[in-house]
Amino acid sequence: MASLSLDQLLNNRKASPFTLINDTVNMSALPLLVEFSSRALESQQSLIVVLTETSPRQWLEWINPTSAIHIIDCYTDPMGWDQPIAPYKIKGATVVPIRLDDIERSILAPVLQQTKQSEACLIVVDSVNTLAMISQHKTYQLIRGLESLTTDAIRLVVGYHRDIRLPATHGPGLGDSLDRLASSLVRLEPLKERTQFENQARLTGFMPADSFSYMSLMANWVSRGGLAHIEWRRKSGKISYETNGFCYNQRLEIVPALQLTGEIQVKEIVEVKADPMASLSFNLSLTDEQRKTKENLVLPYMKAQNEVQVDGQASGTIYYEPDAADDFDDEDPDDDLDI
Known part of the structure; x- marks a missing residue:
């Protein structure tokens, strides 16, 4: 123990x-x-x-x-x-x-x-x-x-x-x-x-006040x-x-x-963990509006997959499969940088 x-x-x-x-x-x-x-x-x-x-x-x-x-x-x-x-x-x-x-x-x-x-x-x-x-x-x-x-x-x-x-x-x-x-x-x-x-409270449900309760007998x-x-x-x-x-x-x-x-x-x-951004003179966090805009942003290579030529034939398709190294972490945006 x-x-x-x-x-x-x-x-x-x-x-x-x-x-x-x-x-x-x-x-x-x-x-x-x-x-x-x-x-x-x-x-x-x-x-x-x-x-x-x-x-x-x-x-x-x-x-x-x-x-x-x-x-x-x-x-x-x-x-x-x-x-x-x-x-x-x-x-x-x-x-x-x-x-x-x-x-x-x-x-x-x-x-x-x-x-x-x-x-x-x-x-x-x-x-x-x-x-x-x-x-x-x-x-x-x-x-x-x-x-x-x-x-x-x-x-x-x-x-x-x-x-x-x-x-x-x-x-x-x-x-x-x-x-x-x-x-x-x-x-x-x-x-x-x-x-x-x-003991009285257990029997009656009423707790009387003791005027000399500052010190107890024990x-x-x-x-x-x-x-x-x-x-x-x-x-x-x-x-x-x-x-x-x-x-x-x-x-x-x-x-x-x-x-x-x-x-x-x-x-x-x-x-207790210290907040690394508590003493900065500028703000690194995103507001709700900025976070919403970021989530709705369509990247160019994703948009290109949906585009077709005038004759109806696709000019080319880009297949993108993110791997572990490309995984984006919201808590550490600079994780991919070799610092």
Whole structure:
């Protein structure tokens, strides 16, 4: 059986320089971010983590690092209210507390320094929403700068809370801008749960509105499972859509969505082809009137077969049988030219 797309992303089996994980309050991206980090360390890659909503100590308890890890701490004192704290080590990991007075320079500079020291590494940002509260423009420039560092050996994984509304700005919002920048999108969704309202609807056909339906009782129940809707933009120009399931059983496991939902998920692959005539200053296509005139045109050698002399005797007949080389292709009129 072919490997699932989410498993390929986690193991970096196929190139995806920038993975954006869109989560909600009902299904957090933290379990996937931790799994990305753990598998990177198992493959002897360096790990650079930018923490804005998670304590460094809690993060290290989740991943239990066995190799090099560098943490940029934007959680402890982001606004610089306390005394400056020097870098320190926890369980062999280097933690660098920083202030967010200048997002791009304070975060991008240490990341750039660490990427120069390692051939293969994973850059993880637990959430960009905290940074976006300070400046959406600077946050986008930061992620764009991190994305410019990516290669086949250097990857970027970013978490984004899709259900949090940021202040309106001119032009595309931060979420849409990050979607366009990412090479693969992962949208998380909890498994559907049957509530008392659904049972009532089955009996009466009436669905009452629940005023407290924003969070469900099964929210973030990773051991029960969740769904990941993946949009993967390949380098070849193909875009694949696939839905995978994941659940926690001593460790995060990636399973087919059918195993959790009972519904068959169809993997869809769309190939994007560029239009060669889109950027031309002149038109090569035919209008309906021109195409009709072309179809009604009688060629000279065809007309000559129907002509007779005055005395009723045919002066000659031309027999024309087109072969494969003379076949005219409407999609490629110049196919017979040796170019």
